[in-house]
Structure formats: structure tokens, C-alpha cells
Amino acid sequence: DQQVKQNSPSLSVQEGRISILNCDYTNSMFDYFLWYKKYPAEGPTFLISISSIKDKNEDGRFTVFLNKSAKHLSLHIVPSQPGDSAVYFCAATSGSARQLTFGSGTQLTVLP
Amino acid sequence: GAGVSQSPSNKVTEKGKDVELRCDPISGHTALYWYRQSLGQGLEFLIYFQGNSAPDKSGLPSDRFSAERTGGSVSTLTIQRTQQEDSAVYLCASSPTGGYEKLFFGSGTQLSVL
Numbered sequence: 001d002q003q004v005k006q007n008s009p010s011l012s013v014q015e016g017r018i019s020i021l022n023c024d025y026t027n028s029m030f031d032y033f034l035w036y037k038k039y040p041a042e043g044p045t046f047l048i049s050i051s052s053i054k055d056k057n058e059d060g061r062f063t064v065f066l067n068k069s070a071k072h073l074s075l076h077i078v079p080s081q082p083g084d085s086a087v088y089f090c091a092a093t094s095g096s097a098r099q100l101t102f103g104s105g106t107q108l109t110v111l112p
Numbered sequence: 113g114a115g116v117s118q119s120p121s122n123k124v125t126e127k128g129k130d131v132e133l134r135c136d137p138i139s140g141h142t143a144l145y146w147y148r149q150s151l152g153q154g155l156e157f158l159i160y161f162q163g164n165s166a167p168d169k170s171g172l173p174s175d176r177f178s179a180e181r182t183g184g185s186v187s188t189l190t191i192q193r194t195q196q197e198d199s200a201v202y203l204c205a206s207s208p209t210g211g212y213e214k215l216f217f218g219s220g221t222q223l224s225v226l
Contacts, residue, residue: 002154004154006154034214036217041219042219043116043203043205043217043218043219043220044155044203044215044217045217046214046215046216049214089154089155091155098143098160098162098168099145099157099160099168099171100155100157100215101157102147102154102155102156103154104152104153104154105154
């Protein structure tokens with residue numbers, strides 16, 4: 001049973017426009033969420049995180065929104081750049097857990 | 113080095129053979145994780161080491177899989193009698209203390225079982 005789901009395997013966006021990547025979770029114990037970015041032949045790298053006590057966290061062009069009632073989070077990238085083309089993984093954890101639970105990833109392609 | 117180092121970067125083996133994958137975490141990081149990513153799948157947790165505590169092996173898919181961490185640093189993941197379904201990218205990650213910390217990943221070992 002997948003506790004973290006990324007239902008869109010791929011997304012294409014024009015350069016300069018907004019990219020919105022979505023993630024849903026089922027475990028109500030999750031209280032900390034992260035986004036990782038992965039380029040080919042490299043390990044995932046941390047991008048941005050959010051605690052369940054917040055509903056928004058912003059870092060430059062990247063903003064993560066959390067809707068606890070819907071068990072949904074999203075990553076907004078604006079403006080999108082060709083260098084943002086990568087696989088984006090959503091991950092979640094809880095105070096009692098010692099590992100992150102990852103989604104299956106979304107391949108973002110930003111077209112020049 | 114500054115990051116998490118994994119070796120080999122690629123490993124091709126025959127079904128039934130044993131393989132060992134190595135991970136050098138970031139110096140000073142007490143927590144070390146192994147994940148794997150099969151084709152088209154997300155990252156699957158395998159095992160977690162934290163300091164001198166007993167490892168969390170709850171993600172290991174079968175008893176053919178084992179891992180150890182010597183001296184609180186280098187870790188080796190061993191897969192015995194490899195099967196084709198073991199083909200995946202095996203990723204190691206470390207974090208300063210574990211738990212809520214963000215993970216720092218290595219670039220992985222691509223394992224192909226023929």
C-alpha cells in the first residue's frame with residue numbers, strides 16, 4: 001500500500017511558466033514533508049521541506065503548500081527554467097519514524 | 113570527500129551470484145540508510161543504521177539481503193543468490209542524526225542481474 005503517491009509520472013512546462021507538482025499521502029501520522037530533485041545518474045538532492053504546523057514554505061522560486069485536511073501537498077516552481085528538468089520526489093515522515101517514505105516521482109521537463 | 117560515496121557505480125552479475133555494495137557516508141553523520149529504486153518505482157526503504165543502536169531492517173525484502181556498518185562509518189549491503197528482480201539502483205544516504213533530518217544521497221549503484 002503506497003502511503004505517498006505522485007499520480008503524475010511526467011509533466012511538461014514551457015520555460016518561464018509555473019510548474020505544479022502534486023503529492024498525496026494516506027498516513028495521518030506524517031507530520032514532516034520534503035521534496036527531492038534527482039538528475040540522471042545522480043542521487044536525489046534535498047530541495048525544500050515543510051512541517052505540518054505550516055501550510056506554506058517558500059525558498060526562492062520554490063514554494064511548497066500543505067493541505068492537511070486533504071492530505072495533499074504541492075510544489076510550485078516559478079518561473080520554471082530548463083535546468084529544473086529532473087525527477088521530483090515527494091517524501092514524508094513522522095516523529096516516530098526513522099525513515100522517509102517516498103513517492104514514485106514526477107519527471108518534469110521544462111521546454112525552452 | 114564531501115559527499116556520500118558509493119561503489120561500484122555499476123555492477124553486472126549473473127543470477128545466483130552474491131554481490132556487495134559499499135557506501136561511505138559523510139564524515140560525522142551518525143545515521144545511514146539504504147534505499148533502492150526499481151525501474152518505474154519510487155525509492156524503497158531497505159535498512160537504517162543509527163549510531164550503535166540495532167539497525168532497523170524492516171525494509172529488507174528477503175533474507176538474501178543483509179547489511180552491516182563497521183565502526184559507525186562505512187556500510188556494506190550484501191545480496192546473496194541474486195535474482196533478476198533484484199536489478200535496481202541501490203542508493204545510500206546519510207544524515208547528521210537521523211529522524212527528521214534531510215538525507216544526503218550518494219549517486220547509487222546500478223545493479224543488473226542477468
